[in-house]
Amino acid sequence: MAVRLMESLATTGPLAELFSDGSILQAMLDFEAALARAESRLNIIPKQAAEAIVAAAVAANFDAAVLAQDALRAGTPGIPLVKALTEHVHKKDPAAAGFVPWGATSQDVCDTALALLLKKAQPILESDLGRLQDALRRLAVQHRQTVMLSRTLLQAAPPTTFGLKAAGWLAAIHRSQKRLHVGFQESLVLQFGGASGTLAALGEQGLAVGKAVAEELKLAYPDAPWHAHRDRLAALVCACGILTGGLGKMARDISLLMQSEVGEVAEAGGQSRGGSSTMPHKRNPIGCAVTLAAANRVPALVSSFLSSMVQEHERGVGGWQAEWPIISGVIQSTGLAAASMAEVAEGLTVDKLRMRANIEATQGVIFAERAMMLLGEKLGRDVAHKILEEATRKSVEQKRRLREVVGEMKEAREHLDPAALRELETPEQYLGVADEFQKRLLASAEQRSSNSVRDRGKE
Amino acid sequence: MAVRLMESLATTGPLAELFSDGSILQAMLDFEAALARAESRLNIIPKQAAEAIVAAAVAANFDAAVLAQDALRAGTPGIPLVKALTEHVHKKDPAAAGFVPWGATSQDVCDTALALLLKKAQPILESDLGRLQDALRRLAVQHRQTVMLSRTLLQAAPPTTFGLKAAGWLAAIHRSQKRLHVGFQESLVLQFGGASGTLAALGEQGLAVGKAVAEELKLAYPDAPWHAHRDRLAALVCACGILTGGLGKMARDISLLMQSEVGEVAEAGGQSRGGSSTMPHKRNPIGCAVTLAAANRVPALVSSFLSSMVQEHERGVGGWQAEWPIISGVIQSTGLAAASMAEVAEGLTVDKLRMRANIEATQGVIFAERAMMLLGEKLGRDVAHKILEEATRKSVEQKRRLREVVGEMKEAREHLDPAALRELETPEQYLGVADEFQKRLLASAEQRSSNSVRDRGKE
Amino acid sequence: MAVRLMESLATTGPLAELFSDGSILQAMLDFEAALARAESRLNIIPKQAAEAIVAAAVAANFDAAVLAQDALRAGTPGIPLVKALTEHVHKKDPAAAGFVPWGATSQDVCDTALALLLKKAQPILESDLGRLQDALRRLAVQHRQTVMLSRTLLQAAPPTTFGLKAAGWLAAIHRSQKRLHVGFQESLVLQFGGASGTLAALGEQGLAVGKAVAEELKLAYPDAPWHAHRDRLAALVCACGILTGGLGKMARDISLLMQSEVGEVAEAGGQSRGGSSTMPHKRNPIGCAVTLAAANRVPALVSSFLSSMVQEHERGVGGWQAEWPIISGVIQSTGLAAASMAEVAEGLTVDKLRMRANIEATQGVIFAERAMMLLGEKLGRDVAHKILEEATRKSVEQKRRLREVVGEMKEAREHLDPAALRELETPEQYLGVADEFQKRLLASAEQRSSNSVRDRGKE
C-alpha cells in the first residue's frame, strides 16, 4: 500500500494508490505495449517483437527504486524505463529488443503515462463529487425552509435559509465539476512526437501509428504532439484549483457553523473521527480541516504549473521536469478534498433550533433594514433612517428587542401597522426570493448533473 | 491619462485606461443608474427619482481620491460611493435621495461594476489575440518549408520547420483564446442580492428587478447572487493564466532564437524599440521581455485569486476584499502580453539562411538517429546503435561531418545505399510528418477562429 | 494625490504616495544627480556638467505619462528617463548633455531608485509596527489575568488569558519586524555596474565612483553589482510575507472574536469605520478585512518574486522586468496591513464579561482534562478516562455542569477532594504557566524593541 505519513492529510486514499510507483510504472509500460501492438498492426515492427514487448511490459518486472535513482541522472524516468524494458525484452528475445520503443522518445512515454493515470483518476474524483452533490441536494431540499442568520464579514445579517446556503454550495461545486470534466477531456490525449515532435523516425507513417496507439489506449489523438505546449494539462490543473476553492468555501462555512459558540451544524463523529479522548463533547471539523488544507495548498500548485508552462523549444529545461509532482499533488489534494466534503455533507447534522436561537439572540436588530423599508414608504427614507438608527442603538444598549423599542416610538406607532410590527422579527417573512434562488440553483445543478451521470455511464 | 511608472511594463495601454479611476467610477454609477431605471420601470421607485439618480450618475461628479480614502475605512468603495451619490442626488432632488440604491448592497455595486469593466476588456484582449493569430498564421504558412533545428533541453536535435513551430504557438494560443472566451462568458453576469443575498428588501419583486437590471446592463442574469461564490471569476482568471503561459512559451522561444549566437529571428526595431544608443546592432527582445514578465507575475495572481475563494458565509472577510487588485493585475498583464506578442509576431524577421547554417554547424550529428534507423533495418538495432555511437563520437571529436565518418565505416558502406548516405543530412528529408502536423494545427485554429471572429461581429 | 480606486484597499496611504509617479521619478533623478556629483568630485566629468545635471534632475521637469509609454517600448523606464534628462540638460548646457549618465546603465538607475524608495518606506512601515507593538504590549499587560476560552480547530478548549494571546501576537510581530529590519538592511544598497557589470566605461575608477555615489545616496556599497542576483530584495520581500502572515493571523483571530455569536472584542467604530447605516449594532472588522486581504495577496507576490530570481546572465529577460509591480505591491500591502492592525489594536474593545460568559456556556466540559488528571493520580489514567468520558457525555446531553455530573459519580466523590470539585471549573486555576509564557514573550519583545527604537533614532 502506498503510504506517506508526511502527507497523510494530503494524499491518503485511492488516488494515492493511483499515483503509487507500481501504478505509474504500469502506465508507462502500457504505452510501450500499445506502441508495439500498433506498430505491429501496421507492419512496422515484427509481430513477434511486439509480443515480446507486450509480455515484458508488466510493472512487477521492474524496480521502481532503481529507476527513480536513474531518473535523476537521466532527467526523466522515461529513459531508464526504456533501457530496463529493453534489457528485459532482450533476455527473452534479443531480436525484439531493437524495437523498444520504435520511433518514440522518453517524453512520449511519460506524458502519455500521465494521461493514462489521469484517465483513471477521473471516475474516482467524479464519483466523490457525485456523492457530495447528492448529499447537498438532499440538504438543500430538506432545509428549504430552515431559517438561519446570514452573516456578512462574520457579523449577523438578515436571515436566509439553510436550503439556499446548501444550494449555493451545490451549484458552485456543480459548475466546477463541469469545468473539471472539460479539463479531463482536454488532457486525456496521446503524446507521441518522437525526438523532436515530427515523428521523423517513422517516415510517413507517423500519423497512422499515432492514431493506432491512441486507439489502443482509448485516448484522444491531438492535432500534433504537445511536448512543449502544456495548456491542456493547465486547464485540468486550473479546474482542480477552482473546484478546491469551492470546496474550501463550503468547508470554511461549515467549520464556522460548527464553532462551539454557533453550533448550528456538525460533522459526523464516530470511528475516532474528529474526536478527542478527553473531551467527548468535541467534534472537530476534520473533513473541513483536510479540505481547507487542500485549499491552502492547491492554488500555489496551480501557480507552479502555470509558471512551468514557459518551456523552451521542443522540450523544456526545468518546466517540464517540474510538472509531475505538481499534477500528482493537485489531483490527490483535490480528490481528498472532494471525498472529505462528500463525507461531511453526507453526515452533516443540522440544528434548526440553534439556528433559530442564534437569530433570536440578535434581539431583532437584523430586521432594522426591514423596519426602515416599511417606515420609509410612509415617512421617506431619510426620516425612517434616523428613527431606526436610534431604535437599533437603544435595542443594543438596553438589550431589548428591536420591535419593542420601535413600538415605543411615536412615528412608528403612527405609521406602522400593529400586525407589521408584531411580525417584524419573523424571519420567514423577510426572506425575499430566497426560495426562488434555491430552486433556480437546484434546477441548474439537477439538469446538468443527470447529463454528467449519463456521460459517466457512457464511458 | 492613467499612468503608473512603477508598473509601466505591466499596465500601460488601453486596459490601463479601462481600470483607471474614472472608468471604475462610471461602471459603479452605471449599475446605480440601471437599478434606478429598472425599479422605475417596475414602479418600485418614482420615475422622477430614477431620473434624478441617472442624471447624477456621472463619474465627473465624484472625487476618486476622497472615495479611495473612505473606501479604506468602509472596507469597500461601494459604501462611500453610494453615500456620495445620495448626497449628489439630494442636492438636486431631496425626495429622490431616499431611493439610492433601493434594495441593493455595496457588494452588488462593486461586483457588477467589475463585470461591466470585464465586458469592456474582452474585445480589447480578443482583438490583440486576433492580430497575433493572424500574424502567426501567416508565419506558419510562409515558413511551412523553412527547416530549422529543433532543440530539446536547449540542445540541437533533429530538424523541424519554422512553419510547424509557428503553428504550434498559434494552436496553443487559439485553444487559450477559446478558454478565455468561456471565462468571459461565465463572468459577465449581474451580481444583485441585497444585504444577505435574498433581496429581502424588495419583497417578492427581487427576481423581476434583477432581470431588468441585467437587461439594462447587457449582462447575463445568474441563477442566484454569487456574492460569496467566486468560481466564475476564477474561471476567467485561470483562463488568463493559461493564455499567459502560452504567450510566455512563445516569448521564451523567440528570445532564445534572437540570441546573438543563434540569430534566427528578430523582433522589429524602430521607434526606439528595444534599441540601445551605443549598440545599434542590438535588438533587444522587448516584446518578449514584457510578456515573460507577465508570465512571471500572472500565475501567482491566479494563485491568490484561488486562495481568496474561501470566503465566509454571505460576504467574506479578506477574500472578497483581495480580489480587485488581483483581477485588475491579471487582465492588464495578460492584455499587455497579448498586445506585445501581436506586435512581435507582426514584425518578426526570420532568417532562413541562419536557420540552415545552424543546422549545418552541428556537423550532421543530429542525423545520427536517422542513420541508425536506416542501418538498423539491415543490421539490427543493436549493431546499428554501436556503429552510430562510434561515428558520432568521431564526428564531434574530429569536427567532421557525420556522413563522412559513417561513409568510411565498413558496415555502413556495405549496407547503406550511397544515395541514402549522400542525402543523410538533408533536413528536408528527415521531417517526418511535420507538414501534416502543421496543417492539422492550422486547420483547428483556422476554423474555430473564424467563428470567434463572427462571434465578435455579433456582439 | 495618488489614487487607485481599484486598489483602494491595497494601496491607499503614505506608501501609495511613495510609489507615486513623482516620487519614483525623483528617486531615479536622485541617482543621476548623485552620479554626476560623485564623478565631478573625482574629476571624471566637468563640475559645470554636474551642476547642469543636478539642476535638471527635478521630477517636475518630466512627464511620467510619456515616460511610461516609452518605457514599454524600451523595456525599462530607465532608458526614456535618461533620454529625457539628456534633452533637458542639453537645452540649458549642450556640453553637459554628453555626461548623462557617464558610465551607468539604465538598470543602475532603476535598481538604485528602488533602493531609495525602499529606504523611505522603511520608517513608515516601522513606525506603524511600533504603534502596533505598543498597543499590543498594553493589551497584554492589561489583560494578563483576563481569562477566556482557548479554541482549537475552532472548538472550545481549556482556558487561556487574553494577555497571553495578545503577547503571542506581539512576539510574532516583533520577530517579524526584526526580520524585516534585516531585509531592509540587505536591500538598501547601491546598484552600479554599467553595461555589463564591470563598470568598463569608467576604466579603473569604477570602484571609487561607486563608493562616492553610495555615500551621496546614503546607501550601502555592495561587493559587486547585483543586476542579476536579486536575493537581497528577495530577503526583504520574504520578510514582508512572513510579517503579513503574522498580521493576518492576528486579524483572523480578532475577526473571529468579533463574531456576533462570540462578541469578545471589537474594532473601534466611528468616522464611518466599519459601520452600516441600517444596522448601528454592526461593527464590521474592517481593519481585519484589509489585513486579511493583504495576507491573501502578499504570499503569491512573494512567490512571483522568487520565481523571477531566475534571471539570465548579466540582465534577465522577463525576470527583472517583473519585479517593480511585485515589490511595490508587497510593500504597500504589507504597510497597509501593519497600519490597519495598529489602528485595530489601538482601538480594540475587550469584553471580559463576555469572555467569561463564553467559558460558562461550555458547562464546564472544557475542564474534563483537568478532572481526569486529578482522578488519574488516584485511580490510574485508564479508569479516570472512562469516568470522564461518561461524565462529559452526560453533561452535554443533559445540559448540566460537568462538576455536578462528576460530583454525582461514586468514584469521583470518593477520590476527589470536595474543594477540588468545587473549584474544578474555575478558569483561573487551570491556566498552567500561561502567565510565565506571557512574561517571557513580553520580555523578548520588550528588550529588542527598545533597541530597534534606538536604531531608528540613529538613522
Next chain:
Amino acid sequence: MAVRLMESLATTGPLAELFSDGSILQAMLDFEAALARAESRLNIIPKQAAEAIVAAAVAANFDAAVLAQDALRAGTPGIPLVKALTEHVHKKDPAAAGFVPWGATSQDVCDTALALLLKKAQPILESDLGRLQDALRRLAVQHRQTVMLSRTLLQAAPPTTFGLKAAGWLAAIHRSQKRLHVGFQESLVLQFGGASGTLAALGEQGLAVGKAVAEELKLAYPDAPWHAHRDRLAALVCACGILTGGLGKMARDISLLMQSEVGEVAEAGGQSRGGSSTMPHKRNPIGCAVTLAAANRVPALVSSFLSSMVQEHERGVGGWQAEWPIISGVIQSTGLAAASMAEVAEGLTVDKLRMRANIEATQGVIFAERAMMLLGEKLGRDVAHKILEEATRKSVEQKRRLREVVGEMKEAREHLDPAALRELETPEQYLGVADEFQKRLLASAEQRSSNSVRDRGKE
C-alpha cells in the same frame, strides 16, 4: 528505500530517506521518549513508566500505513500514534500506559518531530552547499582572467570574465546559505504547549518539563509554545525559496551557456548522466534541469506556507494541516537542487576558446561603447555617438570588424590613437573593475564560509 517515481526529480536522495515514514515515525517517538524521560527526571511520572515508554518508542513497532489512514480521520498523525504507542506500552506495562503522553497534545508531537527532522536535514543541505561553494570558488579563481561575453537580455554585451560570473553565483549562494542557517536556527525549537498552549495539565511544572524535553532533544526552548505562530518555520521556508532562486539563476545561466550554439561550458556526462543513446554528442543539462524544476516549484510552496500562516486561535483549521507536505517538499526540492548544482559545479567543463570565439563572432560591435567613450573625450559625446552609430551599422551590415570600419572614418583616424584603435577589441582591456569585483565577492564568501565550516564542525 523511500521511492516516489512520480517525484523522482524532486525528492530522490538522502532527504527523501529523512522524510520517509520510518524516519518520521521515529522522530515522533523520540519526542514521546524524551518527554517520558524528562517527566521521570522531574518525578512527575514513575521511572518505570518512563522506561516502558522509551522501550516502546521504536518505529519498527508501528505500521505507518495504518497510522496514515487513521491520521486522515483524526486530522493529525499525532493522535493515532499516541493511541498506538499507548496500546504498545499497555501490552508490556499496563500501569505505564496512562502516562502516554503526560501533559502533551498531538500538535506537540508533530511539531517537535518536524523540528527534529529539520535538525537532521540541516547538515545534509549545508554539506552540499559547502561542496557547491568550494567548486565555485575554484572556478572563480581558475577563470579569473578567462574573458567571455556578458549578455544582457540574451544579447551580446561588453566582455566580462568567467571568474566574475562564478564569483557572482558563489556570493549569492553564500548569502543564501547564511539566511538558511538563520532559518534553521529559528526553526529548531521545541513545541510543547499541551491542549491549549498553557501546559495546564502540568500545573506549575510546565516550564521545567519543557526545558528538560528541549535539553533531551537538543532543541532550543522558545519563549512560549508556537502552535499557531508559524513565523519561525516560515523563515526557514523562505530561506529555502531564496536559495533555490539563486541556484536556479546559476542553472539557467549554465544551461544557456551549454546550448549547442554557445558551447562555452558543459555539465559532466558519464554514468548515463544527461546522455542520449543515439546522439553521443549530446550532453543534456540534467543537473540544471532538476534545479530549474525546483526553482519552478519551490516559490509556490513558499507562497502556500505563507498563506497557511493565518491560523485560527490556538490551533488552526486547515492552515496547520497544510504544512507538512509543503515543508517536506520545500526541503527536499531545495536539497536536491543544491546537490545537483554541487555536482554540476564540480564537473563543469569550461571552454575558454569557445568563449573567445563567441566574442570574436560579434565582429567587435560590443566594443562600440568603448570607442564612443574614447572619441567622446575628444569630440564630445554627441558627435562620438553619431559616428559610432554609423560605424556599428556598417559593421553589422558588411560583416566587417568594427575597428576596421571605425578606422576608415575620418574623425576617428584623426582623434583616435592608432594603438587605441588596434587594441579597441581586446577584451582584456575593457574589463573595468571586473577583477576587483571578483576579489571582493570571493573575500566576502571566503571569510564567512570558514566560520560556517567551523560552525558545522561544532555541531
